[in-house]
Amino acid sequence: MSSDQTLNPETLPEQPERATLEGKNKFLGFWFFLGGETVLFASLFGTYLALNNATNDGPGAEELFGLELVFIMTMLLLTSSLTSVYAMYHMKNNSFSKMQLWLGITVLLGLGFLGCELYEFYHYIHGEGFTLRSSAFGSAFYTLVGFHGGHVTFGLLWIVTLMVRNAKRGLNLYNAPKFYIASLYWHFIDVVWVFIFTVVYLMGVI
Amino acid sequence: MAENTNLQEQYRKKKNKEEMKQQVITFVLMILFTVIAFGMVIYELDKLFVIPTLLILAVVQVGFQLYYFMHMSHKGHEMPALMLYAGAFVAFLTVLTLSVLIWW
Structure with missing residues (x-):
């Protein structure tokens, strides 16, 4: 079977994301990458834990963080994780337009999350004078949370690019692995966020 | 058929x-x-x-x-699990090291 063959319900394999050799390689390679990402974020978490008391007489975690916004951000990101599961569900059922719709909802929720984060940073910098340079705590905080925000931005660009690029192509065995892997990346972003809201925000204000 | x-x-x-x-x-x-x-x-x-x-x-x-x-x-996720758990193990060591460094 040519990997470029357009799928229809009769020829749809059970796991379209791993039906071709290229798909299998992408799948494995991407999980390798996620193993590495785990370590990369761990080094940022470790740095944050080591430096979060070094406030240089500036505001500390307890004075800065408000839990309401973090709760909203968590709900947005968690829901976007579910909507991308829905997108993959429709991919497996070979309904391209529904997959696109759910990916679109995922992107909107992701944009909402990013908007909240930008608002939060803006508030810290201009309202509280808490910047990347104000203390070791500031450097560690913005590096860790900002790096996660960078991942969110990259994930959004990735998903939007895939949606636009394949809008007229429809679903086939060539692009199914691409969509699947982008959704894995999106879930991983939520995995990292679970530790950020636990370790940085919740444990910060206790 | x-x-x-x-x-x-x-x-x-x-x-x-x-x-x-x-x-x-x-x-x-x-x-x-x-x-x-x-x-x-x-x-x-x-x-x-x-x-x-x-x-x-x-x-x-x-x-x-x-x-x-x-x-x-799902089936066929042995390698992903290995990669992720290896990553998580090194991640644990990393956090432990950086925390212990500033213990005293």
């Missing part, structure tokens, strides 16, 4: 639907864990109890994310 593939197709769609139901249950549980985590901090329960509980809730939630949302419970 055509009828046979049609039946297979129906079976697969039904299976996918059941899996999706599980995913929604997983999602509800994750929301619940998050609400409990925030609630414990807002109601200022004892610190010695809250911190370990928060970490356990986070680990369980991440497990749900990995095994259900990212399909690690």
Whole structure:
């Protein structure tokens, strides 16, 4: 079977994301990458834990963080994780337009999350004078949370690019692995966020 | 023959639907864990109890994310599991090292 063959319900394999050799390689390679990402974020978490008391007489975690916004951000990101599961569900059922719709909802929720984060940073910098340079705590905080925000931005660009690029192509065995892997990346972003809201925000204000 | 593939197709769609139901249950549980985590901090329960509980809730939630949302419970995920657990192990060592460095 040519990997470029357009799928229809009769020829749809059970796991379209791993039906071709290229798909299998992408799948494995991407999980390798996620193993590495785990370590990369761990080094940022470790740095944050080591430096979060070094406030240089500036505001500390307890004075800065408000839990309401973090709760909203968590709900947005968690829901976007579910909507991308829905997108993959429709991919497996070979309904391209529904997959696109759910990916679109995922992107909107992701944009909402990013908007909240930008608002939060803006508030810290201009309202509280808490910047990347104000203390070791500031450097560690913005590096860790900002790096996660960078991942969110990259994930959004990735998903939007895939949606636009394949809008007229429809679903086939060539692009199914691409969509699947982008959704894995999106879930991983939520995995990292679970530790950020636990370790940085919740444990910060206790 | 055509009828046979049609039946297979129906079976697969039904299976996918059941899996999706599980995913929604997983999602509800994750929301619940998050609400409990925030609630414990807002109601200022004892610190010695809250911190370990928060970490356990986070680990369980991440497990749900990995095994259900990212399909690690499916067949053919031995290498992904190896990679991720190797990564998590090195991640643990990294956090431990950086914390111990500033212990004294």
